[in-house]
Amino acid sequence: MLELKNLSFGYEPQHLILKNISLQLGNNHQHVIGLIGPNGSGKSTLFLNLVGVLRPTSGQIIVDGQPVKYHKHNLQALRQKIGIVFQDSDQQLFYSIVQDDVAFALNNLKYDTTEIQRRVQEVLEELDIWPLRKSPIQYLSGGQKKRVAIAGILVLQSEWLLLDEPTAGLDPDGRKRMAQLISHLVARGQKIILSSHDMDFMYDVCDYFYLLNAGQIIAEGTKKTVFTNQQLLENNKLEQPWLVKLHQKLGLPLYNNAQELFDQHDSM
Amino acid sequence: MLELKNLSFGYEPQHLILKNISLQLGNNHQHVIGLIGPNGSGKSTLFLNLVGVLRPTSGQIIVDGQPVKYHKHNLQALRQKIGIVFQDSDQQLFYSIVQDDVAFALNNLKYDTTEIQRRVQEVLEELDIWPLRKSPIQYLSGGQKKRVAIAGILVLQSEWLLLDEPTAGLDPDGRKRMAQLISHLVARGQKIILSSHDMDFMYDVCDYFYLLNAGQIIAEGTKKTVFTNQQLLENNKLEQPWLVKLHQKLGLPLYNNAQELFDQHDSM
C-alpha cells in the first residue's frame, strides 16, 4: 500500500506545485488507479515524488507502513517496488538492441545472466515483442518503442507500475492494444497508476480516480462518482467520456466500457 | 485546387512509401479534408511531398492547373500557397519570444516592418494569443505553443493549411479549443488538410476523408461513406468514431457531431 500524507512539493518553497496531498493507493478494490487533470496540474510531479526522484518539500510518502527515506539504498528498494514508464520512449532507451535495453535494470541490480535472460524472455513474450528482441531500436515504431520502454521496467517485477500518458502518439490500434495490455497486467496482479488526457481510455481502463488540479486533489472516487459530475469536470477543464454523456443525456444505463454497451445491445 | 497525379515516392526506388496516389483536393464541398491511416501509412510523407520538401519519385503535383516545378522560385510560391504545421511544436518555434517567432517567415521574405506588425497582430488576435505576444515561449503550455506554431504559418495567409496531428499532447480543453479554432478558420475561408489518430476529433471536424494505408489510398469519401464501413476501418487498423458506432449498433440516427446528437435530445 502507498500512502501520501500531507505531501507538498515545489522547486522553490514559495511556489508549490503539489499542495498538501493526502491519499491512499492500493485499497482492495483498486487495481488500476487513474490520475486525471488538465495540463500543468502536477500529475507528472506527483509521479516523480512517488518514485523518489523528487523529494517532498513537506509531508511524507509511506510505503507498506514505512516512511520513505532518501538514502541511496532505500531509494533503490523503493524503485524496485514502484516502477515508472515516462511519456517519451526515446529518452528512456539507452541500448541499441531491444533485449539489451530490457536487461539494463537487471544488470544494474547485478542479477546473474541466466536469471536476466529468463526474465527478459518472459517479459518480451508477455508484451508480444519477443520477435523484436534483436531489432535495433531506432527502426521501431512509436508503439513498439513504448512496449520496449514498459518491458524495461516490467522486468523489475515491481508491485506498482506508473504509466505517464501511455497512449500519447499511438494510433487507434496501438491504443487498443495498450488497453488490452493493461487489462492483461492487472489480471495477473500488477497494480497500475495511470495518467492520460484521453478520458475515454481512462474511463475504460481505470477503476478508481483522483482528479488533480493546481496541485490539489479536487476529487476522488470510482468512475461513476467522478465522471458523472459534469460540473466538476468542466470546472477542471476536463471532459466527460462519451459513455457517461450517453448515460446522462440520452438516458442509457451507465456502462463500464464500450464493449459492455454493445454486448448488451447485441444480446437484445 | 491541388491535384496529385500518379504520385509515388520512396527514398530508395525499390522501397516506395507512397504508391501511385491520385487525388483532387479542394472541390467545392470540401473545406476540411481528413487524412486517416495507421502509423507508418505514409501520411507525413504525403504532407512533405505536398509542400515540396520531398520530391516525388514519379508522378506530379498540380496546383491550380500548373505542375509543381522544383526550382527555388517555384518552391517559394508553392510554400506561400500551402503552409504546414508539424506535430511537434518545440521543433518549429525558433525564437524565445512569441511575436518574434510569428514574424520569422515574413522577415525572411523581407516584408516591410509595418506590414509585418499588422499581420502578426491580426493573426495573434485571431488565435486568441495576443496577450501572449511578449511571453517567452518556453513557459507556454502545449496548447499555447501549438497556437504560436499555427500563427507562424497563418501570417503567410496561404490558401491551404496542413495540420499534422494538431491534437497530439493536448488535454481535453486544448483539444476542444483546437476544434473551435479549426471551425473558425474554415468559416473565414481557410482550406485545411488534417491528419490525426483521434478518430472522434476527425469525425467531428472534417468533411471529406482519405484513408491511406501502406502508401496507397484505400478509400475516400464523406464521413458517412468512410466511417460507416466498419470492415474497411478494421482492416486498416482504425476505429469507428463513437457517433458512428451508436448509429450502427444502437440504431440511433447518424449525427454529424456530438453537439447535434445532444441538441436533438434536449429539444425532444
Add this chain to the structure above:
Amino acid sequence: MLSIDKYAYSNRWAEWSPLTKAGIWLGLMILAFQPLLWLKFSMLVCVAIITVRITQVSWRQYVKWFYAILPFLFLSILGIVFTVSQQKQDLLIACHLGQTYFGLSKTMLPVGAKIGIQAFSAIIGTYWFALSTPFTQIISLLHRLHLPDNLIEITMLMYRFIFIFIESCEQIYHAQKLRFGYDTIGLTLHSSGILAQMLFQQVIVNYRKMELALAAKLYDGEFRIS
C-alpha cells in the same frame, strides 16, 4: 539520412561473426595496398559486386555514396601530379609562365593513377565492411580489442542518441526551410545558427529526461556491454 546503417542490419551477412568480417576487411586492405595493380583492380570489382548483391542496394544508390568523396580524391591526385619544371619534356599538357612550365608531371602520373586505384579499392573495401556490419557488432569488436570501458560505453550511447538528434534536426530544418529560412546565404547562416542552438538545447532537455529514466532503471554508473 543514415541509410548505410539500415543496410548494415538488413544485409545477408549481417549475422556473420564480427571477427570474421573484421578479418576479411583487413584482408581487403592488404589487397588494396599490395603492389599488383591487376589484383587491386579485380578486388575492387569483386567486392563492389558482392556488396551490391548482399545488401541489395541499387547501383545508383551505391554510386551516390562516392559522390561526396570523389572531389577530394580528384583534388588530391591533382595535387600529386601537378608540378612546375624548367624542362618541358618532364610535363604532359605543359603551359609556360616565363621560363617555367606548369603541367602534369610525367613521372608522377603513374603514381597518381596508382594512388587513385589504391584509394578506390580501399574505399570499396571499407564500404563493404560498413554496409555489412551492424554498428552493434562494431561495439562488440571494440570490446574485444580491450579498449577502455568508458570509451565503449560513450560510443554505444552516442550511437543511440545520434538517431534522436538526427530526427529533430530534420524536423527543425524542414520547419525553417518552409518558412523561408534558407532562401539567401545570410538567412542560411542565421537559420543554421538557430538550428545548432536548438539542437544544443535538446542536449539539455534530453539529459534531464534521461536522468529520470536512469533513476527508474536503477542505474549505478556503468552500462554493461556483453
Add this chain to the structure above:
Amino acid sequence: MQFKKILKTLLAITGAMIFFLLAFPTRVQAMHIMEGMLPPSWCINWYVISAPFFIYGLYRLQKIIQSSQKNAKVMLALCGAFVFVLSSLKLPSVTGSCSHPTGVGLGTVMFGPGVMSVIGVIVLLFQALLLAHGGLTTLGANEFSMTIIGPIVGFLVYKLCRRFKVNRSVSIFLCAMLADWSTYITTAFQLAIVFPDPHAGVMAALIKFLGIFAITQIPLAIAEGLLTVIVYNLVISN
C-alpha cells in the same frame, strides 16, 4: 556595435570568397583524408603520433566521469551525438554546393581540447562507418588534424584573445575559424610529406596542397566561425 561592423565586414569577405569559389567548378567539402590515400607505414605513424593525445583525452574523460555525478557519461554522449550531427549537417549554398562544418570549434569551447580528442575519434569512426566519409586506415591521420591540431590551435587562439582582452564573440569566431582552418592546413602537410613534388620536393608539394585545401577552405572556415558565434550568443542569451 563595433562587433556588428566586424561581422558585416566578415560577411562581405565571405561573400567575396564565395564568388571566388563559384568561379571554379570544384565542390568544397569538409575533407578528411580518405581510405587508401596514405601508405600503410604512414597510417601507422599517424596512429602512433595521435596515441598520446588520445590517451591523455581518455585520462581527462576518466577524471570527469569520476569527479562529477554518475550521469556524466550520458551528458558526454549527448554532446558527442550533437557534435556528430552538427558535423554531418549540410550547409547548403554557403559555398555554392554543400559543406559540412567540423563542429570542432564548438566542441573545443564546450569541453576543452583534451576530451575533444576522444569525442572526435568517435565522431570520425561514425563518419567513416555511417556516412562513408574519411576512412579507418586514415583515422589516425584525420584524428591528428581534426581532433588534435584543430582543437589545440582553437584553444590557444581563444586563450590568447582573452589574454589580450579581445571581445568574447571575436575570440570565439577566431577560435572556431582557425580551429577549422588549421585542420586543413594540417591535412595539406600530411599529404605533402607522403607525396613530395618530383622536381621541388616536400616544400613545393606543401604549397600545392595548401593551395588546394587551405584556400578552398577559407570561406568554410569563416562560415563555421560565424556559425559558432551565432550559436554561442544564442546559447548565452537564453
